[in-house]
Amino acid sequence: MGSLAPGHIADFILEDLTRCGIDVTNVITQTGCSLPTSIVISNIISGCRTILHMNRNLPDVTAQDFEKVDLTRYKWIHWEGRNANEQLKMISRVEKYNSTAPKEQRITISVEIEKEREELYQLFPHGDLVFVSKDVAKSLGFSCAKDAVIGLYPRVKSG
Known part of the structure; x- marks a missing residue:
């Protein structure tokens, strides 16, 4: 169970989860929101990672x-x-x-x-x-x- 904002990216996510056999029945679509995006920057040498988050208005x-x-x-x-x-x-x-x-x-x-x-x-x-x-x-x-x-x-x- 989780929240998603509507749009083509959410459609892609739901289709991919469904294709993988994951039940998305309990996903809540939140209108008027942006789908969060995370970018992971990994340091191959040290193994450290930094995660950048954007669009934090999804309830x-x-x-x-x-x-x-x-x-x-x-x-x-x-x-x-x-x-x-x-x-x-x-x-x-x-x-x-x-x-x-x-x-x-x-x-x-x-x-x-x-x-x-x-x-x-x-x-x-x-x-x-x-x-x-x-x-x-x-x-x-x-x-x-x-x-x-x-x-x-x-x-x-x-x-």
């Missing part, structure tokens, strides 16, 4: 958009931390669904916290699986992956 998916999703079709839903307050509402809907669903029909919830933004950290306790970037781990004071796992343990869901 993120909202909880209201997510209400249209048929949860019975999914076994795993992943959220990339963006608009955390809306995402918490979406996750809450899945948690409510899971609380009444038989074990074999429950949906695994995963969250990714890549950006060093405090508001995203409220997602930590809601994932069955939580992905954390090296930058976030370092910003929270951890110097290696092992320390991050141990240090973040109290902030994540038990298990």
Whole structure:
């Protein structure tokens, strides 16, 4: 699920995803917006990369958009931390669904916290699986992956 602005580039993206067997049923077309463009500049020698983003007026998916999703079709839903307050509402809907669903029909919830933004950290306790970037781990004071796992343990869901 995601947002796209209308136009020939979005048409190309949707056609390509469909050709690759990816279901685009839940893509939200946002009118009056521009499709974001990212350019990646890679340094072959050092392996570093710089990403340039343009056209940042495309809205993120909202909880209201997510209400249209048929949860019975999914076994795993992943959220990339963006608009955390809306995402918490979406996750809450899945948690409510899971609380009444038989074990074999429950949906695994995963969250990714890549950006060093405090508001995203409220997602930590809601994932069955939580992905954390090296930058976030370092910003929270951890110097290696092992320390991050141990240090973040109290902030994540038990298990």
